[in-house]
Amino acid sequence: MKIMIDTVKNTLIQIEDGQKIETELYSKLGFEIISKLWNKVGWNEKYAYTFTWQGRPIIQLPEDMIRMQEVIYTLRPDVIVETGVAHGGSVIYYASLCKLLGKGKVVGIDIDIRPHNKVAIQDHVLSSYITLIEGSSTEEKVLKEVAKIIDENEKVLVILDSNHTKEHVLSELECYKNFVSVGSYMVATDGVMQDLYDVPRGSRVWKENNPVSAIKEFVSKNANFILVQPKWLFNESILTENITHWPMAFLKKMK
Numbered sequence: 565m566k567i568m569i570d571t572v573k574n575t576l577i578q579i580e581d582g583q584k585i586e587t588e589l590y591s592k593l594g595f596e597i598i599s600k601l602w603n604k605v606g607w608n609e610k611y612a613y614t615f616t617w618q619g620r621p622i623i624q625l626p627e628d629m630i631r632m633q634e635v636i637y638t639l640r641p642d643v644i645v646e647t648g649v650a651h652g653g654s655v656i657y658y659a660s661l662c663k664l665l666g667k668g669k670v671v672g673i674d675i676d677i678r679p680h681n682k683v684a685i686q687d688h689v690l691s692s693y694i695t696l697i698e699g700s701s702t703e704e705k706v707l708k709e710v711a712k713i714i715d716e717n718e719k720v721l722v723i724l725d726s727n728h729t730k731e732h733v734l735s736e737l738e739c740y741k742n743f744v745s746v747g748s749y750m751v752a753t754d755g756v757m758q759d760l761y762d763v764p765r766g767s768r769v770w771k772e773n774n775p776v777s778a779i780k781e782f783v784s785k786n787a788n789f790i791l792v793q794p795k796w797l798f799n800e801s802i803l804t805e806n807i808t809h810w811p812m813a814f815l816k817k818m819k
């Protein structure tokens with residue numbers, strides 16, 4: 565793909581697979597084309613590996629976290645289940661939202677919670693909001709522990725951020741679909757992998773082997789889940805699309 569930007573004439577030309585798109589630089593389309601490339605370059609440079617939340621590294625694009633905050637503010641879940649804890653930044657982030665909302669608890673699952681991360685999460689001021697479970701997210705034993713934590717009629721939101729192969733995400737979607745409440749979401753993160761197969765730190769196999777492939781297969785077999793981009797709660801722009809590492813991530817349970 566070739567992009568030519570002229571900041572004197574204020575034009576942007578993109579040529580991809582023989583197709584030419586010409587637009588004003590200062591336009592919705594101009595912003596979308598630049599953002600898509602910015603996202604790929606930023607991922608390669610590990611931009612998402614530069615943030616903390618309340619002292620813990622959080623491996624996320626800030627826009628994704630602000631959009632999640634909008635979803636959680638609207639939904640007001642009783643339980644937020646997240647697979648993939650790593651350093652603990654995201655479970656602490658969700659716990660802080662629970663504290664601010666005056667409701668909710670967080671369940672964090674990881675196959676390998678490093679001792680120093682476990683101590684940091686357990687010693688954190690928000691630790692009372694968090695239950696950690698160690699094990700593979702799709703293991704029977706882990707799923708039983710999750711089930712024990714969720715009380716009847718609790719509103720449950722599930723975020724899948726562990727192993728991002730198509731096979732594992734598809735298996736997680738199947739394992740966690742019954743935990744999600746009607747009207748709530750399963751969020752299968754990091755679908756950006758589908759666009760990263762040609763960046764230096766990426767892998768060719770990601771073109772097919774990625775969370776979006778799993779999501780598409782899952783929705784084709786589970787008609788009670790639909791793919792949505794949650795509504796922005798404020799928008800005084802003409803923009804409509806999230807700038808995200810989580811494309812096609814939000815699966816809303818309809819019944």
Ligand SMILES: C[S@@+](CC[C@H](N)C(=O)[O-])C[C@H]1O[C@@H](n2cnc3c(N)ncnc32)[C@H](O)[C@@H]1O
Pocket residue numbers: 621622623624647648649650651652653654673674675676699700701702725726727732
């Ligand atoms: C991308 S990191 C999670 C980032 C974290 N959610 C955050 O926002 O900072 C992925 C994590 O998934 C964990 N993981 C990998 N395979 C897993 C599996 N089968 N079950 C549970 N966790 C897994 C890894 O140990 C790693 O800590």
